[in-house]
Amino acid sequence: MSDFREPIYRSATYTSVRNWRERLGRYRLVGSQCSECEAAFFPRRPACMRCDSRKMKPYQCAHTGTVVSVWPKPGITRLSGYEDLPPGHVGMVRLDDGVHIETEIVGLTREQSKPGLRVGLVFRKLRRETNGNETYGYKFAAIQEPGKSPEPGMAI
Amino acid sequence: MTRRVAIIGAAATKQKVFHVVPSWEELLAEAIFGALDDCGLQPKNVENAVISCAVGALGYEAGNMAGNVAEVANLAPAGVTPINGGGCASGGIALYHAYALVASGLCDVALAAGFEKGSEVDNYLETACVNSKAEYDYAFGLTHVDWLAMITDRYSKKHNMNMAALIDWVEHRHWFAQRNPKAFSYGQPMPTRADLMANLQSLVMARTDGAAAVVVASSDYAARLSKAPVYIDGMAYTSESIYLPHKFQALQPWQDPTGDLDYSAIGRVAVQTAFKQAGLTDIRSADHFMVTDGTPAVAFIGLESLGLYARGMAWKGVLAGEHGIEGRYPSNTHGGSLAFGGSAGAMALADVEEAVTQMRGQASDRQLPRPIQTSVCMSMGGSNSNSVVTVLRRD
Numbered sequence: 001m002s003d004f005r006e007p008i009y010r011s012a013t014y015t016s017v018r019n020w021r022e023r024l025g026r027y028r029l030v031g032s033q034c035s036e037c038e039a040a041f042f043p044r045r046p047a048c049m050r051c052d053s054r055k056m057k058p059y060q061c062a063h064t065g066t067v068v069s070v071w072p073k074p075g076i077t078r079l080s081g082y083e084d085l086p087p088g089h090v091g092m093v094r095l096d097d098g099v100h101i102e103t104e105i106v107g108l109t110r111e112q113s114k115p116g117l118r119v120g121l122v123f124r125k126l127r128r129e130t131n132g133n134e135t136y137g138y139k140f141a142a143i144q145e146p147g148k149s150p151e152p153g154m155a156i
Numbered sequence: 157m158t159r160r161v162a163i164i165g166a167a168a169t170k171q172k173v174f175h176v177v178p179s180w181e182e183l184l185a186e187a188i189f190g191a192l193d194d195c196g197l198q199p200k201n202v203e204n205a206v207i208s209c210a211v212g213a214l215g216y217e218a219g220n221m222a223g224n225v226a227e228v229a230n231l232a233p234a235g236v237t238p239i240n241g242g243g244c245a246s247g248g249i250a251l252y253h254a255y256a257l258v259a260s261g262l263c264d265v266a267l268a269a270g271f272e273k274g275s276e277v278d279n280y281l282e283t284a285c286v287n288s289k290a291e292y293d294y295a296f297g298l299t300h301v302d303w304l305a306m307i308t309d310r311y312s313k314k315h316n317m318n319m320a321a322l323i324d325w326v327e328h329r330h331w332f333a334q335r336n337p338k339a340f341s342y343g344q345p346m347p348t349r350a351d352l353m354a355n356l357q358s359l360v361m362a363r364t365d366g367a368a369a370v371v372v373a374s375s376d377y378a379a380r381l382s383k384a385p386v387y388i389d390g391m392a393y394t395s396e397s398i399y400l401p402h403k404f405q406a407l408q409p410w411q412d413p414t415g416d417l418d419y420s421a422i423g424r425v426a427v428q429t430a431f432k433q434a435g436l437t438d439i440r441s442a443d444h445f446m447v448t449d450g451t452p453a454v455a456f457i458g459l460e461s462l463g464l465y466a467r468g469m470a471w472k473g474v475l476a477g478e479h480g481i482e483g484r485y486p487s488n489t490h491g492g493s494l495a496f497g498g499s500a501g502a503m504a505l506a507d508v509e510e511a512v513t514q515m516r517g518q519a520s521d522r523q524l525p526r527p528i529q530t531s532v533c534m535s536m537g538g539s540n541s542n543s544v545v546t547v548l549r550r551d
Contacts, residue, residue, distance in 0.1 A: 022291050039407060043292050043399070050407035068404075069310040069417065071302065090302045092310070092401055092417065100401035102293060102306070115313070126296055137296055 013130045024058065026137035029121060031099065033059035042099050063121040064143060065095035070105060070113050089113055093140055104139045118143045158259040162378035162385035163548070165195030165371035166509040171340040171497030173275065175365035180209075180216055180273040181228040187367035187502070188229045188269050195371050195381055199230040202371070203263035208239040208250035208270035210500035210537070215283035216276045225269075234267075241287055244361075244448045244493070245537025246270060247368065248504030248544030252393040254372050264377045269369035272499035280363055284500070287538065289399040301360060303400050303539040308359075308453035310417040315468030317453075321475045322359055323352050325452035326494050328480045333491025335521035340364045340497040361450045364497030368505035370512075386512050390434030390547035394422040398541040418453075418468065423461035423536060426545040434547035436530070439463040442547075444514055444524065444531035445479075445487040446507035449494055458534050459487070461543075486524050489514055504535035504544060511548050 022043070024030035031042035035055035039048055042061050047054050070091035089105045105119060119140040126135040167190025169175075169183055178186065184207070192198060207225050209218065218224065221238035225231060242249045247270035254266035274280035284300050293303075311317065327349060333339035334346055340362060352358045378385040396402070406415035410425050436442070439462050447458035456470035464485055465473055473479065479487040490496040490510040493503055511531040513519050528550070535544040 018291065019295075025292070026295075041405070042401075043289065049397075049402075049405065069306050069313075071305045071309050073302065088297075090298055090306065092306060092404075094404070100404040102298060102303075102399075102401050104297060135295065139296075 016129065016131065016133050019129070019133075019135050027123065029061040029063060029101070029138055031059045031061050032056040040097060040099055042101055061099050061101070062096040065093040065101075065119060065140070067105065067115050067117040067119055068092040068094050068100070069115060070108070070117070072113060091140075093119055106139050106141050108142065112142055159261060160375040161255050161258045161372050161388045162375050163370055163388060163508070163512055164373045164378050164381055164383065164385050165191040165193075165197065166369070166512045167191040167194055168338055168368035168502070168506040168509045169366050170338050171364040171366040171499060173340060173362070173364055175273065175275065180218060180271055180276065181224055183273065183365065183367045184225060184269055184271045184369075185229045187271070187369040188231075188267065191267070191269070191369035191371045195383065197265065197371065199234075201265050202231055202234045202267045203265055204235050204237070204254065204257050205229075205231050205267040205269065206237045206239060206250040206253045206257075208242065208246035208268070208501045208505070210241065210243050210246045210272060210287060211274070211280070211283045215280065216273055231267075241538075242542045243287060243537030243539070244450060244498070244500050244503050245535040245542040245544050246501045246504070247506070248533070248535035248537075248546070249393060249542065251370055251372070251505060251508060251546065252391055252544055254370070255388055255391050258372050258374055265371065265373045267369060267371050268505060269367065270501040270503075270505045271367035272501040273365050274363045274499075275365050292399065300539070304360060304451045304454065306400065307417045307457070307539065308451045311453040311456065311468070314416070314418050315471065317471045318475060321456075321471035322452045323349050324477075325449070325455060325474050325479070326352050326358060329449070329488055329492040329495040331480065332489050332522050333495035336490050336496060339491040339495055341491065341495045358494070359451055361493035361498035362495070364499045366497055366499030366502050366506065368502040368509050370505050370508050384516075384550065386515050387549050387551065388546060389549045390430035390432070390436065391545070392426040392429035392433070393542075393544045394426040394429075395542050396422045398538050400539050403540075418457060420457050420461045420536060420540045420543060423458065423534065423540065423543040423545075426543040427461055427463065427534070430545040430547050434549070436532075436547055439532065440484075442530040442532045443486075443526060443528040444489065444511060445485055446489075446511055446531070446533040447487060448503065448534065448536040449488060449492040450498070450536075452494075454536060454540070455488070455492070457540065458536055459485070462532060462534055481522065481524060489519065489522055489524065500537075504533070504537075507533045507535065508546060508548070515548065515550055
């Protein structure tokens with residue numbers, strides 16, 4: 001055994017506090033609503049973008065919506081830790097309460113990948129942090145159409 | 157009451173995918189000394205400096221940029237202000253603050269310099285992506301390229317864009333870069349249209365290492381120097397939410413009720429403010445244009461924000477050849493971020509350096525055939541969450 005006690009190089013690691021802090025937004029799409037003018041926002045925020053009020057309250061965003069823009073994730077955009085995942089789609093979704101979010105849309109076929117698709121929230125594993133903990137959050141998937149059987153990954 | 161401000165010196169380094177030998181400090185110093193040499197000043201003449209980097213402290217362990225830059229460029233005891241963030245507009249933000257320092261009378265000579273050194277990080281995209289609403293996009297696997305792709309996708313579908321316009325834009329930029337030794341793609345074979353269509357990555361800003369610097373001074377100070385100055389007659393900087401979906405949420409009078417990914421509300425505000433300052437009533441009277449082109453569609457949004465086209469119409473002008481060397485609105489004449497190089501923290505300053513070079517008639521083989529009296533530079537950073545507009549003029 002060497003006498004040299006090697007220091008850890010660049011050991012900075014984020015704690016899980018950041019994920020815990022955003023748990024309501026990440027797990028349930030809880031944003032903020034202005035107590036003065038009723039404007040709703042996602043993610044949560046400390047002041048109203050319309051009337052500047054600081055009286056904000058938690059707001060449960062709709063869990064269903066319509067795809068505004070959708071884009072197949074090509075390989076060049078892969079982040080570390082996502083390399084082995086199958087090709088996915090990212091998109092802009094207008095929730096049924098009018099709030100817009102950006103999200104991954106899972107399980108889409110090529111034919112489904114277009115604006116106007118009805119989608120709903122699904123809960124998925126996101127990625128493993130540098131401290132080893134798994135992180136979870138929302139994604140969206142196509143909503144089952146009446147008369148058709150649900151497909152794997154489909155929102156219900 | 158503000159003073160008239162002049163650009164008296166400008167320089168940009170060679171753009172490279174990998175600048176292996178120089179450190180980020182040395183690359184930045186090369187640009188700073190180049191700009192000072194351009195106007196015959198020494199570091200001791202600089203009273204204040206503003207340094208920009210889009211990733212900086214996050215990516216390269218640049219840490220306290222202010223002290224590092226003061227040391228390597230001999231700027232002490234000048235105050236050095238670091239701008240860490242602002243995406244592709246960060247250099248424009250640095251210039252805005254240098255301009256404001258001189259315009260307000262706080263100092264006579266100020267420096268704006270910016271750099272990016274993405275090759276220092278194995279996965280640069282990771283560091284670029286945390287410059288966002290990280291808890292709600294980066295953490296979910298969404299990248300900066302995804303946002304640019306969504307903007308492009310939305311613009312093209314909403315306005316029935318002929319995809320040939322994307323290729324035309326990139327092809328024209330490569331034409332200019334072929335004539336610009338500082339471009340990263342200089343010396344490489346001119347890509348064919350088939351090459352560009354087959355390679356999706358050619359339609360996205362090329363990540364490069366590079367730096368650029370601009371020296372500004374009061375008009376009285378500039379009058380004492382030998383080179384004819386280029387004046388900043390209008391300049392504005394605006395910001396809004398980085399969270400892309402907020403573009404749909406038009407809640408303020410300055411926003412458009414039809415807010416969407418294909419439109420930059422803050423870009424319009426910056427344009428109107430800068431043009432009013434400059435007394436520029438007809439954008440079509442300007443001779444030269446530099447706009448951020450993270451993707452061609454981002455450039456089209458910029459051209460529309462400037463007022464050259466109605467919303468969703470810029471691609472038609474591109475197809476008509478309006479933005480090449482012989483076009484009515486010659487643009488991104490150094491090659492743009494697609495062919496010159498996209499060193500994010502330096503990009504906006506490299507745009508201004510190119511404008512100054514063209515206005516002085518020193519752009520060699522890519523020099524525009526007509527004299528340039530007015531050039532307009534527009535930087536859009538962080539998926540259009542930051543916008544800087546600069547109106548440059550010669551007397």
